[in-house]
Amino acid sequence: MFSVLENQGLSLPLSAIKTLAETNYEDWYESLTINLTIINLDLALRVEALAALIEKSFAEEKTYYERWGHSNRTYLMIMKYTIDKSIRQSITCTDSVKDFLAAVGDKFTKFDKAEKGTFMKLLTTTTYDGVSGVREHIMKLTRFFNKLRQMKVELAYSFLVWQVLESLPSLFDALKTTYNAQRD
Structure with a gap:
């Protein structure tokens, strides 16, 4: 897909973001948010989408809307790329970074219960x-x-x-x- 992300003069190797597998949701989430914040692609995660543009929208509104759209699309692409295929296929596709991230988080709530049991068993046995x-x-x-x-x-x-x-x-x-x- 792509090996280096570039934005506003900053570059980041895609390998800097950990791949989400069965047991590393927290590490993946932290790696994803830190790296995409560093290169300023987290706008769609921080800010709600603007209302649709109209003909009379100001130039700065149009620019902001385009930045937000680029952030949202890029963030979604990177998230999907860094999620193991077996997990990615079980998540409902959305057009919003926040909704997709929430769907991934919901999926891992189920894994937490099993992981708790595993660590409790390891601690006690x-x-x-x-x-x-x-x-x-x-x-x-x-x-x-x-x-x-x-x-x-x-x-x-x-x-x-x-x-x-x-x-x-x-x-x-x-x-x-x-x-x-x-x-x-």
Whole structure:
């Protein structure tokens, strides 16, 4: 399609925008909006469409209308290009950036539920394998915990601590006892 986007003297390789796949909606959305804002193509996302032009419209209204239309068309093309084909085919086509982006967001609300379940299962069933370091194991569980909190799953930090201790083998029972004996 095109490898470099250019607008007002700014250029951006299309590869700078991540491709939307099954599990990276937030990353894709952030990459898309940041990159298209940098090259000033986000007008259609920020501003509602103007009413249709009439014969007596001023030159600046016509120019603005054309800029908005260009922004809308380009943004839609880039969004569709950076969405995996299997996902793109399941989204209703619209002529508006805002409507298309909302349709994509709605599609990923469904994926969030499954992803929450996956991260909750990983957090509660992952045990220390003895191969990697304990620190790496704790960091892995903390990543699962933080991902769940980002998805608005309310978990207390005390649950994370408890889960980390429970995931360690009996070799660490002295540590568990010491921790549990502490008041705070």
